[in-house]
Amino acid sequence: MFKFYKMLFLNFLMLGTFISISAYSWFNMWVGLEINLLSIIPLMKSHKNVYPAEAALKYFITQALASAIILFAITMSLNFYEFIPNFSNYWFMMILNSALLTKLGAAPFHAWFPEVMEGLNWMNALILLTWQKLAPMVLIMYNLEMKMFLMMIILLSSIIGGIMGLNQVSLRKIMAYSSINHIAWMLASMLNFKAIWFNYFLIYTIISINIVLIFYLFNIFYLTQLMSMMNTNKLIKLFFIFNFMSLGGLPPFLGFFPKWLVINYLIYSNYYMLSVILIIFTLITLYFYLRITFSTLTISMSETIIQLKKVNLFFLVLSNSSSLMGIIICTMIFNLL
Known part of the structure; x- marks a missing residue:
């Protein structure tokens, strides 16, 4: 059931981000970040399990x-010059930047990010993966x-995002470590x-929406569920593999x-050197994506006897088709240029 307060707080969430990125002073930027923070906490509320309360508190x-x-x-940048004349702008x-990177969830300030992701439903996880990165970046x-x-x-985010995702069975944690790896690429851009950076963020958002939408519609949270659920619709299985x-x-x-x-x-x-390290650790993330997709594609499992809810696939097929056609459009534009 749709609740009005969620729409209200979602609008304030977006407003906080816009205030931050369009602020003329550091203090106004901070106010925008606070509005953004206080708006996402009520959105994390859920009656279905107890974990969102824990995730909201950690966040x-x-x-x-x-x-x-x-x-x-x-405050330090404004006042310390009077007392410490040699105070460097470098420390400020x-x-x-360390505080903004903590808000972003970049390594080595990332420890909270997979833990919070694990306690959220897919729609809140999507907000955390995409929109919440906009203002700090x-x-x-x-x-x-x-x-x-x-x-x-960049180097630490790339390494941790690549290696820590290898031994995960929870799809939310896999998406979180994948996001840390993508943060490294966005910071490099x-x-x-x-x-x-804008192109990267936009395309990452589109792909994340497509993947999370599949997980949300089929109510999938772990790899074991993925293998059994994906046998119900071959087209969705194909879209899922392509998106990963x-x-x-x-x-x-x-x-x-x-x-x-x-x-x-x-x-x-x-x-x-930065390019080489980014490419190597992205190949590691690609390895565990392919491991997920190959298990869905190749492991022979019997069709589930549980009657699944009927899902309207029109929007899913439309968004996936536009995403997968994107590279053809990009190639055509480059050829014209």
Whole structure:
């Protein structure tokens, strides 16, 4: 049943993000982040199990801590110059960026992210994977002065996102570690050309929506459920496999396009080692995506005798088709250019 308060808080969630990214001062930016935080907590509420309360509490404590550090950094930058004349702007930027990266869930500030994801339903998980990354990423882009610090974060996010996803059986944790790996790519796309970041974020959002929609409609949370549920509809199974390959950046799917652009500009800017490490650890994420998809594709399982609920597949087929056609459209545009 649809509840009015959820629509209200969803609007405030979006409003908080827009206030943050369009603010003229650091304090207004902080206010926007607080509105965003206080709006997502009621959205996490659910009567079906007890875990959302735990997830909401973990999320609130982490985000409140990050917000307090942001406020501390802003206050420090305004007042400390009077008392400490040699106080460097470098420390202010490092504290502020660390707090924003904590809000984002980038490694090594990532420990809360998979734990919170595990306690949420799929729609809240989708908000956490996509929309909640928008404000911190744009704010990091605004004060992008510490290239070496950012490169360390990119390397750590790439390594942790790749390796930690290997031994997971929960699909929400797999999506969380996958997201940490994609955060590394998005931060790398900011190093030289900001428009690539927008392309990457948009395509990652489209692919995430397609995958989460399949999980939501079939009520799948673990790999064992995935193998039995996917036998009911062969078209959905095909879309599911294609979307996971796209998320891993396998050509000729749409997810390859932003990765291609990022690698192109990284090499153009002489970030050779960074490119190599990003590619290697993305191949590890691609390995566990393929392991998931091959198990669904090749393991022979009998059809389920449980009568599944009837699902309207029109929107699902439409969104998946547009996503899978994306690479063809991108290729045509490049040929015309």
